[in-house]
Amino acid sequence: MSLFFVSILLIVVVQRLLELWLARRNAAFIRSRGGYEIGADHYRYLVGLHVLFFLSLTAEVGLAGRPLADWWWAPFSFFAAAQLLRYWCIRSLGPFWNTRIYILPGAKRVTRGPYRYLRHPNYLVVGIELLTLPLTFSAYFTAVLFTLANCWLLLAVRIPLEEDGLS
Numbered sequence: 001m002s003l004f005f006v007s008i009l010l011i012v013v014v015q016r017l018l019e020l021w022l023a024r025r026n027a028a029f030i031r032s033r034g035g036y037e038i039g040a041d042h043y044r045y046l047v048g049l050h051v052l053f054f055l056s057l058t059a060e061v062g063l064a065g066r067p068l069a070d071w072w073w074a075p076f077s078f079f080a081a082a083q084l085l086r087y088w089c090i091r092s093l094g095p096f097w098n099t100r101i102y103i104l105p106g107a108k109r110v111t112r113g114p115y116r117y118l119r120h121p122n123y124l125v126v127g128i129e130l131l132t133l134p135l136t137f138s139a140y141f142t143a144v145l146f147t148l149a150n151c152w153l154l155l156a157v158r159i160p161l162e163e164d165g166l167s
Helices: 003-032 040-063 073-096 121-136 140-166
Strands: 036-038 101-103
Touching: 003 040, 003 073, 003 101, 003 121, 036 140, 040 121, 040 140, 073 121, 101 140, 121 140
Parallel strands: none
Antiparallel strands: 036 101
C-alpha cells in the first residue's frame, strides 16, 4: 500500500469518527428539545455498509495490489469537491445535521445552503465518495459494489423514511 493511500484512508476514517462524535452531540441537542429518532432499525446496515466499504477498499488496494490510477487526479478531484459539499451540508444544518434521522416537532425544514438546490445533498456526497475514492486507487470492484449497495439502501430505505418524517 502506498503512503498516499494510507494517508487518505487515515484522514477519511478520522473524519468519519469526528462526524460520529458530532452526530451524537447533535442528537442530544435534538432530543433535549423533544426530538425523536425514526428508522433506527436500518442504521446498523448503513454503518455496516461503510465499515465493509473501508475493509473492501483496503483489501482491494492492499492485498490485491491495486495501483494508483493513471488518471487518479480526476476521481480524487471529485472526492475532494465532495468534502467541501459535505462541510457545507454540515454547516447549513447546524445542530440538525446527523447520521441518523431525527425529527424535531415544529422545526422548519432547512432550505439554506445546498438544501436550497437539493433535498438530500449529503447523500450525493456519500455516493460520490463511494465511487471516486476507490476509482482513485483502481479499486473497481469496491467502487461498483458499494456505489450500487449505497444507492439501493438510500433510495429504497433511507430517503423514503426521511421524507415521511419531514413531511
